[in-house]
Amino acid sequence: MTTEKKEYKKFWDEALETLPRPELDKLQTRLLKEHLTFAYHHSVYYKEAFDQAGVSPEDFKELSDLRKFPFINKQVEREQQQKKPLLGNMLAVSEEEVVFVSASSGSTGVPTLSPFTKQDFDDFQSVESRLFWAMGMRPTDRYVHALNFSLFVGGPDVIGAQNLGALCIWAGSIPSDRLLFILKEFQPTVIWTTPSYAWYLGDTAKKQGIDPAKDLAINKIIVAGESGGSIPATRDAIEKLWDATVYDFFGLSDIFGACAGACDEHNGLHLAEDNILVELINPETKEPVPDGEQGELVFTTLKKSARPMIRFRTGDIGHIDRRPCACGRTHTRIYIDGRLDDMLIVSGVNVFPSDIEYVVRNIPQLSGEYQITAITENFSTKFIVEVEQAINNIESKEVLADIVSSQIKTRVGVKPKKVVVHDYDTLPRATHKAKRLIDNRKTSFTYTI
Numbered sequence: 001m002t003t004e005k006k007e008y009k010k011f012w013d014e015a016l017e018t019l020p021r022p023e024l025d026k027l028q029t030r031l032l033k034e035h036l037t038f039a040y041h042h043s044v045y046y047k048e049a050f051d052q053a054g055v056s057p058e059d060f061k062e063l064s065d066l067r068k069f070p071f072i073n074k075q076v077e078r079e080q081q082q083k084k085p086l087l088g089n090m091l092a093v094s095e096e097e098v099v100f101v102s103a104s105s106g107s108t109g110v111p112t113l114s115p116f117t118k119q120d121f122d123d124f125q126s127v128e129s130r131l132f133w134a135m136g137m138r139p140t141d142r143y144v145h146a147l148n149f150s151l152f153v154g155g156p157d158v159i160g161a162q163n164l165g166a167l168c169i170w171a172g173s174i175p176s177d178r179l180l181f182i183l184k185e186f187q188p189t190v191i192w193t194t195p196s197y198a199w200y201l202g203d204t205a206k207k208q209g210i211d212p213a214k215d216l217a218i219n220k221i222i223v224a225g226e227s228g229g230s231i232p233a234t235r236d237a238i239e240k241l242w243d244a245t246v247y248d249f250f251g252l253s254d255i256f257g258a259c260a261g262a263c264d265e266h267n268g269l270h271l272a273e274d275n276i277l278v279e280l281i282n283p284e285t286k287e288p289v290p291d292g293e294q295g296e297l298v299f300t301t302l303k304k305s306a307r308p309m310i311r312f313r314t315g316d317i318g319h320i321d322r323r324p325c326a327c328g329r330t331h332t333r334i335y336i337d338g339r340l341d342d343m344l345i346v347s348g349v350n351v352f353p354s355d356i357e358y359v360v361r362n363i364p365q366l367s368g369e370y371q372i373t374a375i376t377e378n379f380s381t382k383f384i385v386e387v388e389q390a391i392n393n394i395e396s397k398e399v400l401a402d403i404v405s406s407q408i409k410t411r412v413g414v415k416p417k418k419v420v421v422h423d424y425d426t427l428p429r430a431t432h433k434a435k436r437l438i439d440n441r442k443t444s445f446t447y448t449i
């Protein structure tokens with residue numbers, strides 16, 4: 001047995017991850033042509049939808065031709081599922097070939113199912129291993145998977161870590177005390193959670209006399225489900241608490257539990273472009289938005305055969321960078337700025353909860369917890385921000401409220417109607433997915449396709 005430290009390769013799949021842009025475009029064009037043809041001939045929904053729009057896979061010759069094809073969204077997905085239970089009219093294989101389904105509940109409470117064939121599932125886990133590797137996970141790591149296993153598409157992601165060779169602890173969503181016990185006894189090096197929960201768990205550990213930075217071995221925290229992982233101040237706070245590096249991650253129940261992940265540059269998330277194609281559109285006009293500008297992210301699967309997703313409007317607002325990354329990877333980097341549903345339009349300016357978080361987490365006299373309430377006043381949207389003072393704050397609440405208000409004005413261009421500063425530990429603590437926005441507006445605008 002050798003005690004030498006093993007040197008691992010930098011990339012999981014160097015040729016694929018560093019494929020020059022023209023080659024990537026060529027690969028996507030070929031895959032998409034096959035995928036559109038497959039969807040048209042095997043799915044009842046796509047045959048009808050393409051015919052109705054007067055397009056056929058024959059019309060697709062280059063990537064920009066995708067714009068001729070109709071969009072889909074969550075509503076279409078739900079309707080098509082209800083038309084033909086269990087798996088719906090978008091299905092492009094027989095149920096016999098489906099081996100796995102994940103579900104997302106959505107706002108109406110009707111769960112939409114995302115079906116996978118054996119090949120789809122293997123592709124999903126192969127991408128997962130690649131994304132984990134880019135975050136620095138290696139076979140020497142002990143990985144604790146603290147995500148929900150019940151129907152959640154992030155549940156099986158643990159298999160990607162296992163296939164990579166890491167020692168995997170299938171924790172699931174368990175009470176914090178039990179999770180802390182695992183972290184203390186098994187000394188895992190990597191954990192996956194939401195940013196809110198990473199903060200909550202570290203805080204809980206401290207209250208129990210465990211210092212996450214010294215008493216635990218966690219050196220990497222993978223986060224998903226909220227924008228915090230890409231907000232520098234939030235990331236810094238979690239990193240300091242744990243003495244670990246935070247890697248942001250993006251998955252989507254409707255497509256894959258492994259769509260995009262951060263690399264060591266922490267500048268956007270590399271999208272698995274051999275499986276998913278991204279477009280950016282103006283949510284109102286549905287016209288393409290130039291790279292670098294903000295728009296709604298639209299994804300198209302390139303291989304997923306159980307249920308192809310062609311031009312799926314995610315409702316996520318973000319921007320993209322197609323230039324090669326300093327890490328050497330060429331796959332497009334996506335930046336998620338917020339949910340369209342959570343976007344407030346205040347005096348013509350787009351305001352996201354993530355903008356408020358950016359400000360709140362940068363003010364040391366605050367605890368970092370916050371809540372936003374949207375209201376209607378004189379037929380226009382206004383917002384109230386509630387924050388908490390830090391445990392050791394000596395500044396007056398009035399002064400703090402002014403600081404928050406003017407920094408929000410600097411960041412987003414509009415001031416909140418009011419900033420309320422509460423005592424430490426009085427706002428509700430989020431355990432998993434934090435709900436930061438309370439919408440008390442009488443009417444809300446929704447975009448339709």
Ligand SMILES: [Zn+2]
Nearest residue numbers: 263265325327
């Ligand atoms: Zn990179």
